[in-house]
Amino acid sequence: MAEMISPKERMKREQVSMPEQNPKERACNFKEVPLGYTREQAIYEAQRCLQCKNAKCITGCPAEINIPQFIKKIVEEDFPAAYNEILKTDALPAITGRVCPQEEQCQVFCVLEKQGKPIAIGRLERFVADWARNNNIHGKISRIERKAKSIGIVGSGPAGLTCAADLAKLGYEVTIFEALHLLGGVLVYGIPEFRLPKAIVKYEVDEIKKLGVKIVTDYVVGATKSVDELAKEFDALFLANGAGAPRFMNIPGENLNDVYSANEFLTRSNLMKAYAFPEYDTPIKIGKRAATIGAGNVAMDSARTALRLGAEKSYIIYRRSRKEVPARSEEVHHAEEEGIIFNFLTLPIKVLGDDKGNVVGMECIKMELGEPDESGRRRPIPIKGSEFTIEVDLVIDAIGTSANPILARSATGVDTNKWGYFIAEDKTGATTKEGIFAGGDIVRGSATVISAVGDGKIAARAIDKFLSSGKSLKN
Amino acid sequence: MYKIVKKEKLNDIIYSMWIEAPEVASSVQPGQFIILMISERGERVPLTVADFDRKKGLIRIVFQVVGKTSEELSTLKENDQLFSFIGPLGKKTEIENYGKVITIGGGTGIACIHPITRALKEAGNEVISIIGARNKDLIIMEEEIKKASTELIVTTDDGSYGRKGFVTQALKELLDEDPTIKKVWTIGPPIMMKVTCNTTKPYAVDTIVSLNSIMVDGTGMCGSCRVSIGGETKFVCSDGPEFDGQLVDWEEFSNRLTRYKGMENESWDKYKNHQHKCKCGRRKN
Numbered sequence: 001m002a003e004m005i006s007p008k009e010r011m012k013r014e015q016v017s018m019p020e021q022n023p024k025e026r027a028c029n030f031k032e033v034p035l036g037y038t039r040e041q042a043i044y045e046a047q048r049c050l051q052c053k054n055a056k057c058i059t060g061c062p063a064e065i066n067i068p069q070f071i072k073k074i075v076e077e078d079f080p081a082a083y084n085e086i087l088k089t090d091a092l093p094a095i096t097g098r099v100c101p102q103e104e105q106c107q108v109f110c111v112l113e114k115q116g117k118p119i120a121i122g123r124l125e126r127f128v129a130d131w132a133r134n135n136n137i138h139g140k141i142s143r144i145e146r147k148a149k150s151i152g153i154v155g156s157g158p159a160g161l162t163c164a165a166d167l168a169k170l171g172y173e174v175t176i177f178e179a180l181h182l183l184g185g186v187l188v189y190g191i192p193e194f195r196l197p198k199a200i201v202k203y204e205v206d207e208i209k210k211l212g213v214k215i216v217t218d219y220v221v222g223a224t225k226s227v228d229e230l231a232k233e234f235d236a237l238f239l240a241n242g243a244g245a246p247r248f249m250n251i252p253g254e255n256l257n258d259v260y261s262a263n264e265f266l267t268r269s270n271l272m273k274a275y276a277f278p279e280y281d282t283p284i285k286i287g288k289r290a291a292t293i294g295a296g297n298v299a300m301d302s303a304r305t306a307l308r309l310g311a312e313k314s315y316i317i318y319r320r321s322r323k324e325v326p327a328r329s330e331e332v333h334h335a336e337e338e339g340i341i342f343n344f345l346t347l348p349i350k351v352l353g354d355d356k357g358n359v360v361g362m363e364c365i366k367m368e369l370g371e372p373d374e375s376g377r378r379r380p381i382p383i384k385g386s387e388f389t390i391e392v393d394l395v396i397d398a399i400g401t402s403a404n405p406i407l408a409r410s411a412t413g414v415d416t417n418k419w420g421y422f423i424a425e426d427k428t429g430a431t432t433k434e435g436i437f438a439g440g441d442i443v444r445g446s447a448t449v450i451s452a453v454g455d456g457k458i459a460a461r462a463i464d465k466f467l468s469s470g471k472s473l474k475n
Numbered sequence: 476m477y478k479i480v481k482k483e484k485l486n487d488i489i490y491s492m493w494i495e496a497p498e499v500a501s502s503v504q505p506g507q508f509i510i511l512m513i514s515e516r517g518e519r520v521p522l523t524v525a526d527f528d529r530k531k532g533l534i535r536i537v538f539q540v541v542g543k544t545s546e547e548l549s550t551l552k553e554n555d556q557l558f559s560f561i562g563p564l565g566k567k568t569e570i571e572n573y574g575k576v577i578t579i580g581g582g583t584g585i586a587c588i589h590p591i592t593r594a595l596k597e598a599g600n601e602v603i604s605i606i607g608a609r610n611k612d613l614i615i616m617e618e619e620i621k622k623a624s625t626e627l628i629v630t631t632d633d634g635s636y637g638r639k640g641f642v643t644q645a646l647k648e649l650l651d652e653d654p655t656i657k658k659v660w661t662i663g664p665p666i667m668m669k670v671t672c673n674t675t676k677p678y679a680v681d682t683i684v685s686l687n688s689i690m691v692d693g694t695g696m697c698g699s700c701r702v703s704i705g706g707e708t709k710f711v712c713s714d715g716p717e718f719d720g721q722l723v724d725w726e727e728f729s730n731r732l733t734r735y736k737g738m739e740n741e742s743w744d745k746y747k748n749h750q751h752k753c754k755c756g757r758r759k760n
Contacts, residue, residue: 181512181558219498223562224499224561246697248698255731263697264699267691277742280517281544283518356733357730405695
């Protein structure tokens with residue numbers, strides 16, 4: 001057991017940085033970028049935690065992890081206990097430890113944040129989950145009384161998986177319906193291997209299966225069966241099918257052969273493993289000069305994927321300035337290190353093609369920032385006469401998603417808002433139809449993995465309350 | 476896993492398979508499609524449903540060997556299993572009693588037009604079917620189409636069977652003879668569907684085409700299958716696969732079908748070389 005160091009000593013220490021693959025090397029491979037803490041690094045970092053009595057960090061965690069407690073177990077070198085502490089509320093620790101924006105969630109509330117060196121909670125969470133996986137340590141499954149009530153969950157992304165795990169732990173019969181052939185939703189089709197290795201997703205999904213969750217893949221709710229039909233078979237439903245449909249800019253040339261939505265580009269590479277073509281059968285365009293439109297996390301993932309596939313130049317084209325970039329600063333930093341070229345204050349106005357429909361360039365216009373718009377960010381305005389052409393042969397639209405209508409079409413009485421997202425109560429996930437709950441991106445639009453995890457937890461609690469009161473969709 | 480219950484070789488390049496997929500079979504409607512994967516390393520292939528048996532829980536697919544995946548699929552035997560099989564996807568054909576209608580199938584499109592033809596006839600329509608291919612050997616499912624329709628016309632480009640010429644020539648004659656024809660469905664190679672639309676245009680007869688775009692998920696998530704319909708971008712998988720043929724941007728549609736030509740050829744060549752196991756030197760790697 002490592003020693004508890006004095007508060008004075010704790011304050012003196014700097015945050016332990018995470019070892020990473022060298023940028024030049026990693027720009028040519030799909031292996032994970034951050035390498036994770038060593039045991040010694042994790043303990044050293046964990047020792048910095050002040051173990052606040054009234055720990056504010058917990059309030060910033062949608063997964064409700066008792067953060068000081070698991071960190072304390074790291075200091076005590078009782079890693080299995082640390083793992084079980086996290087698992088009590090978060091069924092996907094190796095995933096959330098990697099992809100959560102901790103700097104905006106738990107770490108913001110850390111007392112040490114004021115000194116600019118908050119505890120690296122995410123890195124510690126990741127360490128614990130990786131240690132358990134690598135040492136074949138599994139979560140304790142306590143004996144639970146089986147309840148004769150069943151819940152159908154649509155979608156196996158972070159919201160669906162979390163809700164399934166929480167309900168299974170309460171003893172309910174849970175069935176997850178997944179449209180694709182693999183489980184994980186955005187964790188497998190959206191987030192690239194170099195940020196979230198798919199073997200890790202599979203491992204944590206398998207752990208959830210061990211709780212007795214039934215899985216049905218290749219099942220498109222809304223097509224194979226309607227929500228209305230499922231509502232007759234289950235006592236409650238949780239709809240968490242994700243945001244779904246890609247958005248395009250609606251500019252000329254956008255249907256040329258080499259223009260992708262980020263969803264298509266990333267799904268080909270991540271889910272279908274097109275980066276390993278022809279070992280895997282799904283092809284993908286290898287651009288020499290790739291332009292990704294947008295500057296969110298998905299745009300960073302797309303531009304970095306294009307680079308790894310072999311692009312000589314990979315651009316980010318963003319109509320606002322660096323200050324407004326919505327991606328995590330860590331992702332932007334990683335992208336810049338790898339040589340992604342950022343073109344700020346630039347708006348594409350036309351994609352140019354040859355007679356075979358292949359992309360040869362993109363016409364853009366320079367922008368300047370005007371007064372703030374409804375989002376509070378300064379509105380970008382085109383500068384007259386500043387049009388220019390950029391030579392590219394691959395364009396990826398990463399400007400967001402909208403609601404996929406397939407599921408909602410088949411759900412009578414479950415209301416959507418004007419954008420097609422389900423209307424659900426914040427504190428319960430309850431939709432306008434009693435017994436049907438919803439969460440994740442199909443409620444929020446494009447949000448984060450951790451907010452989906454939080455929605456899954458909230459819905460699980462509300463579903464338990466609904467069923468415990470004797471109600472059911474079948475009544 | 477989804478079992479291949481029955482396999483038939485319809486000619487040198489076209490195969491038919493009945494796949495065990497009870498959930499899909501229970502809800503499939505004419506005009507819809509499925510997506511299959513042979514293995515975890517495979518690609519997702521959309522195929523329009525050629526027939527279904529709700530009672531036995533079976534879906535029939537018909538495919539032509541055009542590349543690596545279709546060739547690999549053709550080597551599978553009865554009782555082999557497919558890794559993934561999802562559906563039914565896309566919107567169903569708008570079946571009503573229109574009166575007198577024509578359904579046209581070319582190549583494997585003959586299989587796709589089959590359930591639509593049958594449903595139209597069952598709905599009370601007088602259905603004239605025209606099926607065509609390059610030559611006699613490539614005509615498939617003649618008996619089934621004959622049974623599903625009121626009248627059947629077969630054409631071959633070389634005149635080796637039925638009438639000599641293209642399906643569109645037979646179509647034009649019908650349109651000239653009978654002004655009461657209300658609607659035409661045509662499924663086949665893009666060029667055939669385009670020429671069909673050109674043929675019906677002067678007669679102002681509604682012409683529905685079924686598009687076979689390149690897809691990934693097939694549920695509206697990726698936009699790989701997008702196509703311009705009357706100047707508006709639509710997804711074949713979730714808005715289609717059937718559209719008003721007069722509104723389709725055929726050049727864009729055809730171009731987008733060639734997106735991966737080079738890689739598809741590379742993959743097929745590698746597969747063929749790999750299959751060739753003797754030591755004559757044809758196998759490169």
